[in-house]
Amino acid sequence: MIGTEEYHKISELVKRSGKRLLFLDYDGTLMPLMKFPSLSAPNEDVIRILTSLASDKKNNVVIISGRDSATLGKWLGNLDLIIVAEHGALIKYPGKQWQELAEETDEWKKEIITAMENSSRKCGGSFIEEKRFSLAWHYRNASYESGNFHSRELIRTLSKMIHNTPLQILDGNKIIEVRFTKVNKGAIAKMIMNKVNPDFIMALGDDRTDEDMFSALGRDSINIKIGPGETAAGYSLITQEEVVRFLKELLLKELN
Ligand SMILES: [Mg+2]
Structure with a gap:
């Protein structure tokens, strides 16, 4: 305050x-x-x-x-x-x-996009935003229950994928983002x-x-x-x- x-x-x-x-x-x-x-x-x-x-x-x-x-x-x-x-x-x-x-490298995005698309199919109202150095999955427009459930599921999937990579997951306000840790x-x-x-x-x-x-x-x-x-x-x-x-x-x- x-x-x-x-x-x-x-x-x-x-x-x-x-x-x-x-x-x-x-x-x-x-x-x-x-x-x-x-x-x-x-x-x-x-x-x-x-x-x-x-x-x-x-x-x-x-x-x-x-x-x-x-x-x-x-x-x-x-x-x-x-x-x-x-x-x-x-x-x-x-x-x-x-x-x-x-630096720009787009290789890492493919796998992450596939996982996010999977979640988007299951979670109505959610969508993917591709930026140059990060990928974001937005679920602000999904129902509370669906957004909550599928976002936690996506976090678990992404966490396994980024293990030992220079990528980082940001669990934000109705947004999950993956970006370079640098x-x-x-x-x-x-x-x-x-x-x-x-x-x-x-x-x-x-x-x-x-x-x-x-x-x-x-x-x-x-x-x-x-x-x-x-x-x-x-x-x-x-x-x-x-x-x-x-x-x-x-x-x-x-x-x-
Ligand atoms: Mg802000």
């Missing part, structure tokens, strides 16, 4: 800082979780707040997401932001092209932190992939978990709706 006392403490750190680094997850943090990933285009409020945050020269704003680079580029590519796609496989600095940080939000967050060399760091995220980021940044950062559940973050906000309000109040008060 961020009570009055905690808020005051964070606010003081913000005021005293000269160079800030903000890591913002996208889905479930800046925007609510939607039934289909393609429906979550940023609304006006989010565009406005990101534009304002980026216009303050003290702020270095990073959108750090598991989404693919084409979608993030289309939605946010014109803003003065650092954008991280696919949990750190790709990065884009303001006004620059995307850079790949992971790629994670923690590694990329640390790299950006070393590059920017800020005197204030804050990171916000709602899912398990954000825990990599919280752990990597550690006590150097004000880590804020969105929603309930166990977390390595020191602070939490109960709902996604609070995020934009919190950011506005904390960082844009002086600008408005």
Whole structure:
């Protein structure tokens, strides 16, 4: 929770800082979780707040997401932001092209796709999303019972398949994702932190992939978990709706 006392403490750190680094997850943090990933285009409020945050020269704003680079580029590519796609496989600095940080190899995908297709056939409403460096099986639109049952079954199957490989399973919020272990939000967050060399760091995220980021940044950062559940973050906000309000109040008060 961020009570009055905690808020005051964070606010003081913000005021005293000269160079800030903000890591913002996208889905479930800046925007609510939607039934289909393609429906979550940023609304006006989010565009406005990101534009304002980026216009303050003290702020270095990073959108750090598991989404693919084409979608993030289309939605946010014109803003003065650092954008991280696919949990750190790709990065884009303001006004620059995307850079790949992971090697591409598609061989590993075949077996995983077969297993996911198997689950999709049995679990109505679920679907597969193929990204460059990961595969995701979404079951947000399946019935609770079916999604629960088949997701656990898929996890067991995948766990056997990835044994002794460089792959990792992410058991997220109504999503199971398989990706290279070399790629994670923690590694990329640390790299950006070393590059920017800020005197204030804050990171916000709602899912398990954000825990990599919280752990990597550690006590150097004000880590804020969105929603309930166990977390390595020191602070939490109960709902996604609070995020934009919190950011506005904390960082844009002086600008408005
Ligand atoms: Mg998220």
